Amino acid sequence: MGALDDDIESVLYSSEEISRRVSELAAQITADLDNNKSNNTESSPPVVVVGVATGAFLFLADLVRNVKLPITVDFIRAESYGSGTVSSGDPRILSDLKMDILGKHVILSGNIICTLKKLLCNSAHLSHSGASSISVCTFLDKPARRKVNFELVGEGKYYCGFECPDYFVVGYGLDLAELYRNLPYVGVLKPEMYK
Ligand code: 5GP
Ligand code: MG
Ligand code: MG
Numbered sequence: 001m002g003a004l005d006d007d008i009e010s011v012l013y014s015s016e017e018i019s020r021r022v023s024e025l026a027a028q029i030t031a032d033l034d035n036n037k038s039n040n041t042e043s044s045p046p047v048v049v050v051g052v053a054t055g056a057f058l059f060l061a062d063l064v065r066n067v068k069l070p071i072t073v074d075f076i077r078a079e080s081y082g083s084g085t086v087s088s089g090d091p092r093i094l095s096d097l098k099m100d101i102l103g104k105h106v107i108l109s110g111n112i113i114c115t116l117k118k119l120l121c122n123s124a125h126l127s128h129s130g131a132s133s134i135s136v137c138t139f140l141d142k143p144a145r146r147k148v149n150f151e152l153v154g155e156g157k158y159y160c161g162f163e164c165p166d167y168f169v170v171g172y173g174l175d176l177a178e179l180y181r182n183l184p185y186v187g188v189l190k191p192e193m194y195k
Contacts, residue, residue, distance in 0.1 A: 007193050056139070170183065
């Protein structure tokens with residue numbers, strides 16, 4: 001078995017760029033939460049940062065370590081792609097939150113949004129579970145294939161690490177058939193890796 005790096009054709013976002021950008025996102029989230037808190041007279045429950053398993057695990061870890069306010073963390077799991085590089089259809093929730101999010105502000109954090117199918121599924125689920133507002137914080141946004149748009153729930157905001165060109169990318173949590181998630185950067189695979 002060769003080194004993991006040997007399968008990568010080019011690096012799109014280096015681990016230094018990622019680290020810088022994720023710190024910026026966390027600073028923005030911290031500032032927004034702080035601002036919301038001072039606008040609220042009653043003490044509001046802590047925000048729930050919901051990571052979309054498995055892909056968001058590295059992003060979430062780096063993000064929340066840089067948010068300088070009390071937050072809580074939970075996970076949901078939704079599946080849409082199977083093991084290929086093309087979406088297999090409508091995603092469904094495979095594993096639910098542990099926490100009760102009724103009346104809470106949620107920050108839905110995933111690694112990438114593309115057609116929006118998965119985001120809409122997750123967001124609808126959080127909404128049905130009673131979230132009062134839902135912010136979306138995505139590490140990557142790949143808008144090239146978008147046919148629909150989305151509306152944020154309540155006072156929710158939109159945060160995005162990088163707007164990504166229309167490649168199939170791996171690393172920093174993003175997989176091909178569950179591999180490559182542990183690459184510390186985001187890269188494009190050599191074409192022969194798909195076969
Ligand atoms: P959507 O439902 O927005 O089309 O796709 C979101 C999901 O598709 C992501 O959570 C991810 O699992 C997968 N996905 C979309 N684009 C890519 C990509 O370029 N690389 C990888 N590894 N997964 C992707
Ligand atoms: Mg996935
Ligand atoms: Mg995947």
